[in-house]
Amino acid sequence: MTLVPTFATPPGFLGLPLRDAGAIAIAGVPLDLGTTNRAGTRDGPAAIRRASRMLVDGSHPTTRVDPRALPLADVGDFTLALGDLQASLALIEQQAAQHEHLVALGGEHGISLPLLRALAKRVGGPLALVHFDAHLDTWPESFGQRFSHGQPFFHALEEGVVDPRRMIQIGIRSPVEPEIMDWTRSRGVTVLSALDVHDTSPAAVAAKVREVVGDAPAYLSFDIDALDPAFAPGTGTPEVGGLASWQMQAVLRRIGGLDFRGMDVVEVAPAYDVSEITALAAATVAWEYLCRAG
Known part of the structure; x- marks a missing residue:
């Protein structure tokens, strides 16, 4: 690979050239039609790709994996x-x-539903979810609408594409109606609040994640x-008291070592970001996943 200054890294994720397919495909999904507060996540994929230029200077410091050596392809952005x-969700699944x-x-986080639907069909059954x-x-709905970025896992659980006994949520801390929390827990979902973390x-x-997921085929949705707004201000629905990037x-x-079959990182709204720290955090999530996958 030709060495260039960091600032001159090509615009694909981790500087990858755009191509149609790879064993592991990187795709942007620039949707924000279902946001309920600040819009702007349609610009998230471009911002994450740009921030990922900070992650191309070598291998992971602990796993020693360089994800660019994996069979990766940046396939560009999905058509919406x-x-x-509703039509966009159908196109994403296809x-x-x-x-x-x-x-x-x-x-936005609504993209997780069609991604989970497609993957559950591929593996032939419900998925574990981190x-x-x-x-x-x-x-079940937001402001009278059944599909937005507040519903993906309601539908995923109702449709059986996610196994609730194999689902764990980490960092939860927003205001929520008690019946929504009760419904979620009653299905068998493990909920770890930010304070728990x-x-x-x-x-x-991590031990709890391993206990819940076990050896099931799994999906990561981040x-x-x-993250706390101190570490990720560039998002549409920031909540104080969150996780630190470390x-x-x-x-x-x-x-x-868990059997991850795919992932998403969502809700980056770069118009509200500061010095690319949110986009870099999101790029790092994907990079950590790829280095683990290697």
Whole structure:
């Protein structure tokens, strides 16, 4: 690979050239039709790709994996239906089905539902889910709408594409109606609040993830607002009291070996970012995942 200054890294994720397919596909999903507060996540994929130039100077410091040596392809951005949320979700599912292992750069969190649908069909059954977020995203509706970035895991659980006994949510701390929390827990979902994470250690959190997921085929969904706004201000629904970026890294580095089949990192809204720190955090989530996958 030709060595260039960091600032001159090509615009694909980790400087990858755009091409149609790879064993692990990186795809942008620039959707923000279902956001309920600040819009702007349509610009997330481009910002994450640009920030990823900071991660091309060598291998991972602990796993010694250089993800650029993996069979990666940046396949560009998925096609969406302008102004039509339901049609966009259908298009996302169709395009995701074309890739065996997909790393999706969001976009709002609503993209997780079609990505999970496509992957569950591919593996032939429900998935385990490791979900980092400030919000449960298990509301049956938001402001009278059944599909937004607050519903993906309600539908995923109702449709059986996620096994609730194999689902763990990490970093939860937003205001929530008690019946929504009760419904989520009653299905068998494990919920770790941000305070739970702060009161224990990354090693303990990772051990709980391993206990819940077991050997099931798994999916990682990382909403960047799982991080405290001090570390990720560039998002549409920031919530104080979140995880620090080092906690995120420490947990992700301890869950290698799980049978992950895909992931997304979502809700980066660069118009509200400061010095690219949110976009860099999101790029680092994907990089840590790829280094673990290697």
